[in-house]
Amino acid sequence: MTNVAEAAVTPKAAVAARQVKQRRTLSKGALRAISILSPIVVLVAWDALSRSGVLDDRFFPAPTLIFQALWTEAASGELWTQSQHSLTRLILGFLVGAIPAVIIGVAMGLNKVVNAAVRPIISALYPVPKSAVLPLFLLFFGLGEDTIWYFVAMGVFFPVVINTYTGVSNVSAIFYDVAENFGAKRFTVFRTVALPGAMPNVITGLELGAGMGLIMLAIAEMMGGQGNGWGFMVWNSFQLFTIESMYAYLLVFALVGLLLALIVGFVGQKLTPWITRH
Template structure:
């Protein structure tokens, strides 16, 4: 007769959470992949370029591009151009982002404001932004403020749309509770609408920063200022110094990555209640 004590209990059921944890890569693995993927891309590019598979006239080896970037840095040209471009990007970002957040929250809180502004935003957002640059040059001339406002336009639309979406998606029960406790409109803005929409606002700011960088490149190429990263890309193309052109394109890529990291870092600090994997 089988001893009851010898009977083994069936294994505990594996929960969905446990399965998900087993299948989810570790942070170390994710960071390793994030570092290795661009490195492998550059190594492959270098090999194909040196082997003649890629035409070096149009796809110079990454080592040549980095050498051109180093030369720009040692001569001081890179820092001079960066001074112009970064100041334009920061000013334009602030001009576009601040009113976008305010209007986005107002559209989410007020049906009247939403009815008045949403058709305008929906109509203007799809308009190709590069096609509007001649209007900006016509209105504001060839000044720094033209580039500021052009960058601000690129930042404005992603931020206002994401902010409105975030406020509109906040559960109505929170607004009801605030109203029952006699909270005024300003109080509701700071304690309900803004925190509730913050994840969407952060997403909008990240998208807006990227779009602002694109608008900066277009404005500097076509705006006639004669300086900045965009101008250097266009000038290098005209002079057929392809390594320098790629070098300044690389600057755009690095700055875009840094902006995404900065906005993401700020977003994690402002939304500690959001679970991230």
């Protein structure tokens, strides 16, 4: 009797499980559609309000005019020239900031002495407004490319080091104990326990750091006096009151930020396949 009852219940349970899975799949598809449609709706509404005069087109030009300005910049080659400068600075600054941040964050999580020495410094420097520090960078390093690299690196460093330290600290102590009981050396513990355990937090830190690096790049290019880059073009367009071009380069910042988030997220999925993502 029990086997008959189980046989009768099992198909119903399987059907229910499939229905739940289908609902989840549909909900994911709906969420993805919303993510795609929401910016389109905003742009269409913006365009209509700008062309109807509800929004002052001197300050809020229609998105179609902004895309036209972006196309003009691309066709003339100006966009690609400025992108070469900005992407080089962003990539180099990201590497200069992220690599030591991961190393220091892991060291803070594994070593109490390092944590005691470094954490107060990070806690004191992190809240300082980053734009207020740019004059110091210009004073120390002058008007050069390396100034922008270091400024971008500073923006990347703090989110990465804080998230890495948090990730290593949150790894259960039992994993470290097991590794030590098996005679694992410090580097082996770092490679097989600390870094994999902290990897989800590291990925989050890298994503936040990439966004912050982009912000720092804009500030440095506006105020750093290099005369090129996306940030300079935003500031120069503002001064010349070519508002469509200003919005076009702001759009470039937005698209690059989205692309960076997608790249870091993709890499994170490959490095942490055991993490369930929604």
